[in-house]
Amino acid sequence: MGRVCREVQEWVEEEIQKPIETWEERAEERCSRRRCKWWCACCNKWFCWIEILLVKIIKWVVVIVGKWVTRVICEIISLILDVIAFVVNLILSIPIIGGIIRTLLNWITEIIWRIVGLFDFIGSLLGIRPRKKMYFGLIIPTHDGEPIASQADLQPQLDAAIEHMDRLCNVNLIFTGTCNSTINAPNNPLEYPCNAEGFFSDWWIQGSFYELATSLCKFEDGWRRVLGYGAEIIVFVVDDVTPDGKGGCSMAASTNYIMTESGTSTNMIAHEMGHACILLHRDNRANLMFPTVGSSPQTLTNWQISVIRWSKHCVYI
Numbered sequence: 001m002g003r004v005c006r007e008v009q010e011w012v013e014e015e016i017q018k019p020i021e022t023w024e025e026r027a028e029e030r031c032s033r034r035r036c037k038w039w040c041a042c043c044n045k046w047f048c049w050i051e052i053l054l055v056k057i058i059k060w061v062v063v064i065v066g067k068w069v070t071r072v073i074c075e076i077i078s079l080i081l082d083v084i085a086f087v088v089n090l091i092l093s094i095p096i097i098g099g100i101i102r103t104l105l106n107w108i109t110e111i112i113w114r115i116v117g118l119f120d121f122i123g124s125l126l127g128i129r130p131r132k133k134m135y136f137g138l139i140i141p142t143h144d145g146e147p148i149a150s151q152a153d154l155q156p157q158l159d160a161a162i163e164h165m166d167r168l169c170n171v172n173l174i175f176t177g178t179c180n181s182t183i184n185a186p187n188n189p190l191e192y193p194c195n196a197e198g199f200f201s202d203w204w205i206q207g208s209f210y211e212l213a214t215s216l217c218k219f220e221d222g223w224r225r226v227l228g229y230g231a232e233i234i235v236f237v238v239d240d241v242t243p244d245g246k247g248g249c250s251m252a253a254s255t256n257y258i259m260t261e262s263g264t265s266t267n268m269i270a271h272e273m274g275h276a277c278i279l280l281h282r283d284n285r286a287n288l289m290f291p292t293v294g295s296s297p298q299t300l301t302n303w304q305i306s307v308i309r310w311s312k313h314c315v316y317i
Contacts, residue, residue, distance in 0.1 A: 002078030003135070003176075003221050004317070009071055020059050027052050078221070085222035086215055093211035099203030102211065103254050109228025110253035110278075113312035124306035129170045134314050135224075135232040136161070136273070137176035139217050139257075141185035141209075148190065149237045149262035151178040154269075157260060160295075161270040164288060168300045169308050176232060179217035183209065189239035192259045194249035202255060210236060210257055225256050230315040233276055235269055237262055247293060250275035253312075266295035277311035279304055 031048035092102040114121075123129075138154060140147045151158075158175060165173040186209045192198055201207060214234050215222065225231045234257035241249050247264030250272040258272035265271075271293045282289045288298035300308070308314060 002074065002082070005071055005074035005078055008074060012070075017059070020055065024052060024055060024059075027055070078223075081223035082219055082221065085226045086219060088226050089211060089215040089222060093208045093215065095204050095208050098211070099207045102207075103202070105226070106228070106255060107253050109231075110312050113228055114310060117310050121306055121310040124309045125302065127302075129305075129309065130316070131170055131172060132309055132314050132316055133172040133174055133230075134165065134273075134311075135174050135176055135221070135230065136235060136269075137218055137232055138178040138235045138237070139181055139213055140178065140237045141181045141190055141213065142183075143185060143188045143190075145184070147180045148185070148239055153262040154178075154235075154237065154260070156266045156295075157264075157269040160266045161273060164267070164270040164298065164300075165273075165308075167297075168288075169305050169314075171309065171314055176218070176220075181213040181217060183213055183216070185209065191240045191242055192236075192238045192249055193242045194246045194259070195243070198249065199251055199254065202251065207255075210234075210255070214257065228312045230317070231256050231313055233258060233273060233313055235260060235272075248272045252276065252278050265293040267293050267298060270298075274300075274304070274308065277308045277313060279307055 027048070031052065092098045092105070138151060138158070140149050140151075142148065162173045162175065165171040186205050192206075193201065202210070213236075214225075218225075218232060218234060221230075221232065236257050236259050238259050238261060241247055241259055241261055248258065248260040248268040248271065250258040252275055258269070258276050260268045260272060267288060271288055274289050279289050281291045282301075282304075284290055285292075285294070286299050287304075288300055289304065290298075
């Protein structure tokens, strides 16, 4: 089931079904305590129980039946969209032509959703920041079938990213899980040049690997990556980000993935997510976007927070 389907179902259960059930429990307790009016053969208690019965029927029809019908329809629609997106992503994984189209598509969707979210950006600058959400997942490439790292190796980075987005941006950063790629990495060791070479290599074999591995590992809600809205940020683990000392990399809106090494700074994923949301470096050691990424809790400026919340990756629904 797609994430949107699950979230709708959870919302119905929390905001509609649970309050009704709470009311039912209190009403039943109230009815059981109500004294019988003998002169009308306890008609007051009858009416009380009839009222509860009607509510139970309405709940069953509206909440229970409606919830499951909505779930089935939502699942079917999500599956169709994900299949279409999977085919599109396979096309986008074709070397050169697919890579160029992928880069253009990513920037076009980024610009479109920035325009759509302009008022939300202005509101954020003014301090109006309702809770939003972002999705991110981890893909670990393999060499001869052996993963180059484990989730445990990356857990400090994952936790730090979630903490920073929550504390600084009022964003619920949702981790979608770890996948060990069934496709061997194209190079051993797997290196990622964080410069112009890396940008153009994304159009060739290495970029095709990242796109194909993402399509296979992160099939669910693949349509979001195509349309851009709420696109999941994919964290790829690599053996080495070059030049030396980098530890991580992001090509901003050109890709839906960022790179990190397993043994690098705790804040690396959070830092590269900032770049994925089009933040630049800042000359302030306490700032998350300082070029030398640290491991202690960092800060962001009001402008930086607003830019992150304005990103296509950061959504309400």
